[in-house]
Amino acid sequence: MSAQELETTARAMVAKGKGILAIDESLPTIKKRFDSISVESTEENRRAYRNLLITNPGGNEYISGMILFDETMRQTTTDGTPFPQALIKQGIMPGIKVDTGAKDMAGHSNEKITEGLDGLRERLAEYKKLGAKFAKWRAVITIGDGIPSTGCIEANAHVLARYAALCQEAGIVPMVEPEVLMDADNTIGRCYEVTLVTLKTVFNELFRQRVAIEHIILKINMVISGKKCKTQAGVQEVADQTVRCLLNTVPAALPGIVFLSGGQSAELATAHLNAMNAKYKNLPWPLSFSYGRALQDPCLKAWAGKKENVSAARAALLHREKCNSLACLGKYTAEIEQAA
Ligand code: 5MM
Secondary structure, three states, X not given: OOHHHHXXXXXXXXXXXXXEEEOOOOHHHHHHHHHOOOOOOOHHHHHHHHHHHHOOOOHHHOEEEEEEOHHHHXXXXXXXXXXXXXXXXXXXXXXXXXXXXXXXOXXXXXXXXXXXXXXXXXXXXXXXXXXXXXXXXXXXXXOEOOEOOHHHHHHHHHHHHHHHHXXXXXXXXXXXXXXXXXXXXXXXXXXXXXXXXXXXXXHHHHHHOOOOHHHOEEEEOOOOOOOOOOOXXXXXXXXXXXXXXXXXXXXXXXXXXXXXXXXXXXXXXXXHHHHHHHHOOOOOOOEEEEEOHHHHXXXXXXXXOOHHHHHHHHHHHHHHHHHHHHHHOOOOOHXXXXXX
């Protein structure tokens, strides 16, 4: 893929009113999701669930790409089409999660470092043959007593930049995801500070590793109160602080920013995105979504592992996709939410 093609792919990922569906749960995470609906995490059950998500008629109106897990990349639809090809036929770009997980970081209690650089060049070449247009790597930054440390932020930023450089070499757009977790009791102000320093460090490292900013997509947390914080910032404050943080850190050359949902409810994640796009019309980059749980949760519950629930589950997914597509345009309303 030439530089021009990388840029075209990156821009198509955040095309007007479109976003990304993250279905790249690793085996332990999908087991947790299936446990919540009392479904066994077998290879066939995972295939059946991903089949429902991938072959949902009408999804391509709102979804530009889907992030797959290695196993899903190699599975097929019920009629035998490889999942990446099934996506391409619908005009949806297949993406692939290429990190191998966030592991405990030596010498840094309660902090994580994401692994997966060994053999990445070879894995990217294979994923490209299988149809991947973009790849995702998630770094995890934890807020707590005395953390995050500079060592943890710098190590994760460095690894993110090395992964991004390898992706661009392979002709694959890197989706760079430094996630500041939302689970602690911190204020929105603390989330702002940590996200700010994380993004500054990540863009410094991307520069040092000669990553072309025009050819990446940033996937980031919103600036938000920790889930256990007694005072929860309102929707407009989350929108304002998130945009302020991004304006202070993200180069204008970046083709687009997508948010993770990080455990927010499906409706709140949509409301936050909508509030940003309704108020800020002239940002240097489109703001869109790359949600996992906030798109899938209602669908997963509706499915509950039963064939007879597939239509209802698909309708639930399509509704969330439509709501978030409208949120990309600042046109999401309570009426649209309730018109499910
Ligand atoms: C779908 O979940 C992804 C995979 O997580 P694990 O590697 O832990 O299994 C995850 O990376 C996801 O793409 C992002 O965190 C966004 O998902 P949420 O649910 O936060 O929107």
